[in-house]
Every structure is written in C-alpha cells, then in structure tokens.
Amino acid sequence: MSFAWGKFSRKQLDVIANTTARLNILDGSVRSGKTIASLVAWIMFVAEAPPGELLMVGKTERTLKRNVLDPLEQMVGSKYFKLNRGAGEATLFGRRIYLAGANDERAEGKIRGMTLVGAYGDEITLWPESFFTMLLSRLSVSGAKFIGTTNPDSPYHWLMKNYLKRAGELNLKRWQFQLDDNLNLDPAYVEALKKEYTGLWYRRYILGEWVQAEGAVYDMFDDTVHAVDEIPQQFIRYYVGVDYGTNNPTVFLLIGQHEDKLYVIDEYYWDSSERGRQKTDAEYSRDLQEFIKGRYPQAIVIDPSATSFITQLRRDGVRLIRQADNAVVDGIRTVAAFLSQKRLFVYRKKCPNLLREFTTYVWDTQAQKRGEDRPLKQNDHALDSLRYVLHTIFGRLAPGVLPKPKGW
Incomplete structure (x- = not known):
C-alpha cells in the first residue's frame, strides 16, 4: 500500500527543516499532522546519522507498529524498510533500529547499556518517567537526537513540568499542534471530531492544551x-x-x-x-x-x-x-x-x-x-x-x- 502524500502545513515544514536540537518534541491535538512531520524528520535523520545505535519506542510494540512503523513502511516502501518483529528490530536504509515498548517501570531495563545516536518516541506521556530519563542518558553519541510526539495531558505531568516548561533551559525544541494544522483532513471529519469531544477532552485533543481535569468525570452528562x-x-x-x-x-x-x-x-x-x-x-x-x-x-x-x-x-x-x-x-x-x-x-x-x-x-x-x-x-x-x-x-x-x- 503506497502512502498518499498531502499538503504540508508551515508548522510541519518547520519541524522537517529544524529538528536540530538534542530533544525535538511535537505535542498537541489528535490527527493534527504530528506523526507525519516527525516521521519525515526521522527518515531524514536516519539517512544521514553518524554511526551508532538507533531506537524507536511506543507505549507497546503493538501500538508502535500501528501508529508509526506501518506508516513509515508506506512512506519509504518495503525496499527500504523491513520489520523483524520476532527480533524486535527493523531496518531503514540498511540501518538497524531497535524497537521497544515503554508501558511500565520495568521498561527502562530494556535499554540499559545501549549507546544511542538517535531515538524516536510515540505517545511519550504514556511512558514512565524512569524510561524517558534512561533513554536520555543513552543518547551519548556526539550529535545524538531524540524526535518524539505526544498528545497533551495534565499540566502537572512529568513531561510538561520537567521538560516542556523548561525548553528554554534545555537543548529542546517544541512544536504545539492543533487539529486545524492538518491541511489534509476532510472538513466533515474535522467537524465530526470536534463534536465528539467536549470539555476537558475538547481542550486537550482538539485545541492541544495541557489542562487539568476538574470535578465530574462525565460533565457532559445531562x-x-x-x-x-x-x-x-x-x-x-x-x-x-x-x-x-x-x-x-x-x-x-x-x-x-x-x-x-x-x-x-x-x-x-x-x-x-x-x-x-x-x-x-x-x-x-x-x-x-x-x-x-x-x-x-x-x-x-x-x-x-x-x-x-x-x-x-x-x-x-x-x-x-x-x-x-x-x-x-x-x-x-x-x-x-x-x-x-x-x-x-x-x-x-x-x-x-x-x-x-x-x-x-x-x-x-x-x-x-x-x-x-x-x-x-x-x-x-x-x-x-x-x-x-x-x-x-x-x-x-x-x-x-x-x-x-x-x-x-
């Protein structure tokens, strides 16, 4: 199945051209174009990355495949990307990439001892902080880079408190996406998605805001x-x-x-x-x-x-x-x-x-x-x-x- 390329927004083009920091994080609305922009940036990085180990991470290896690896294969074709699920590895342009899930505190043990030149992360807010901390310590090769995406969460979440709020202090670039940043969605679908969410979920998953849940869980119940x-x-x-x-x-x-x-x-x-x-x-x-x-x-x-x-x-x-x-x-x-x-x-x-x-x-x-x-x-x-x-x-x-x- 070939990939259907669409229009890139200015924000997506900026991501592709400027993921030059040690940490590059895209956060915001669902279906806002974060994954495609981040994958293009990752493809370009892997094609020219210095020698060293590469890693791609999701909450689980299953969600990583669904959210990231399947689109990646469609984008570059099976000639240049191959997945070996049994070995927990993939190859992109002949470069071996290790695959990992980060669904609990024990996950950080999977990457101990690695020396990484690059890592890609999906659904970062669903990871334990211990895994993210270990991952950063593994990015020790000169010019090492992390590219990752996430939907918003609580403003007290460790990713916001310890990293995104401190972007100015850290070697970290951040791009914030809203649903309307995706130029390729059917307007009827966008309208349906906006109706699907209300309150907390609307602010997080449509507007891309990091807001706190308050009061009744089902505040939309009438x-x-x-x-x-x-x-x-x-x-x-x-x-x-x-x-x-x-x-x-x-x-x-x-x-x-x-x-x-x-x-x-x-x-x-x-x-x-x-x-x-x-x-x-x-x-x-x-x-x-x-x-x-x-x-x-x-x-x-x-x-x-x-x-x-x-x-x-x-x-x-x-x-x-x-x-x-x-x-x-x-x-x-x-x-x-x-x-x-x-x-x-x-x-x-x-x-x-x-x-x-x-x-x-x-x-x-x-x-x-x-x-x-x-x-x-x-x-x-x-x-x-x-x-x-x-x-x-x-x-x-x-x-x-x-x-x-x-x-x-």
Whole structure:
C-alpha cells in the first residue's frame, strides 16, 4: 500500500527543516499532522546519522507498529524498510533500529547499556518517567537526537513540568499542534471530531492544551437528554457489561443497539455490604443467565480480573465471553464521546444506580497534582460495566460509526 502524500502545513515544514536540537518534541491535538512531520524528520535523520545505535519506542510494540512503523513502511516502501518483529528490530536504509515498548517501570531495563545516536518516541506521556530519563542518558553519541510526539495531558505531568516548561533551559525544541494544522483532513471529519469531544477532552485533543481535569468525570452528562423514559421496541444487537465484585458491588448492564445509538436498558446491581451477604460465583452465574434470558447478546464483556467468575460462566456453558479492555482514561473518553454525540441513553425506569453514578463520579484531585488523570475509585461500578462494553467493542471504530447488521 503506497502512502498518499498531502499538503504540508508551515508548522510541519518547520519541524522537517529544524529538528536540530538534542530533544525535538511535537505535542498537541489528535490527527493534527504530528506523526507525519516527525516521521519525515526521522527518515531524514536516519539517512544521514553518524554511526551508532538507533531506537524507536511506543507505549507497546503493538501500538508502535500501528501508529508509526506501518506508516513509515508506506512512506519509504518495503525496499527500504523491513520489520523483524520476532527480533524486535527493523531496518531503514540498511540501518538497524531497535524497537521497544515503554508501558511500565520495568521498561527502562530494556535499554540499559545501549549507546544511542538517535531515538524516536510515540505517545511519550504514556511512558514512565524512569524510561524517558534512561533513554536520555543513552543518547551519548556526539550529535545524538531524540524526535518524539505526544498528545497533551495534565499540566502537572512529568513531561510538561520537567521538560516542556523548561525548553528554554534545555537543548529542546517544541512544536504545539492543533487539529486545524492538518491541511489534509476532510472538513466533515474535522467537524465530526470536534463534536465528539467536549470539555476537558475538547481542550486537550482538539485545541492541544495541557489542562487539568476538574470535578465530574462525565460533565457532559445531562439527565434531561441522556436519561429517557421510553426506549425503542426493537434492537439490532445486545451487549452485556459485567463489573464483578466481592466486597464491592457486582453489576450487569444490558445495552441495546438501535440504528446508530446505544441504550442501557436494564441493570443488575448486587451490593453485598448493603445486602449483608456475598453471593458465590455459581449464584452470580445463574443471576446473569436469568438477566439475559430471552435476549442473545453479541458479547458479554467482563472485567478481566474476574477470573474465577469467567471460569464459572464457561463451566456453566455461557458463551461469547470477552475480557474487557480496561484502559480507564481511554475508556472514559470513549463513553464521553458517545454522550457528547447524543448516541448513548439510559432507561430511567430500570437503571437507577447507573444514573446515580453518572452524577457522583469525580476526578481524584490528589492524583492530578502528581500529573495523573485518575478518577476516584468510588461510585463507579455500573460505570465500569458500561465502559467495558463501549471501549472494548466500539473504542477502535471511527467517530460516528457503529457496526450494522448484515444486509444493510
């Protein structure tokens, strides 16, 4: 598949021509052209780099391949770029490039002992600071260079506090991107993306600002809009979300798809601390089967930590079980997108606990001061169940897209 080159903005051309610092970082909006500009700059650097080891890093090697290596291969062609995933290496213009994921504190051990002349980084704010610090210590060859990209995060994030705010003190160049800096996007897509985000997410992912999360997690939730007294009579698909608890509540949610909208149409909520009795896995399995009786869900999406319950369900012949993608902040963003687009509704009569949690689920202010986006682990059990379904099933789809039944 050949790469479709488009127009370069002035900001992108400036990146390509002037990544001359030791650290070169592009931050800002999603889909704003950061990756393409940074990759062109990286290609040019590798083609002329002095002898030494090269490294490319993502949160995981899988996301690195999807976000960076696949576009890179399309840009230069398979003649000049080859990927050897088994060895964790690639070659570009005959130069070997090591590949690494930086998804936890242990990752920095992967690059100890390396002597780097160049490194490329994707999704830097998702890395542990220890990895970034180790990476900089490895860039020890004369003329060594780092080129990296990231979306904005909390203004207290280590990358902002320790590096971007200190760009004038460090050998660091920074380019800030907004969505409108990409000259090649379909205007209808840009408009859809702007509608998809509101509040915190709009400021970060459209305007490219480093702003703090405040107050309610789902501040776009409107009881007069998203809570409904009537639901469609027919649904083209059903999904079930499960948040399993022992001391905490166990929640099942039944979600129906009608055209391009989702409706939470029923909930099961067992709080053992209030009821005075913890149910067994076998009891919860029977309750779940009764809960979905007569309806045939496409998937039952379950908290991946609920291993004993998943085992019990399989023993009882329950099929279509899918372990949830439990990326909390990404999942919150997916749910927020559905709310913002008015494509998610809750049946008021049947889902009182979910509605209550929407208005009481808040960000952890102490975590924010440490540069972390993290909600308080309170009033979240029904919301976790909802997040599991929406992010696991729909989180990778393009804005405004839901799967349609065959024949449409």
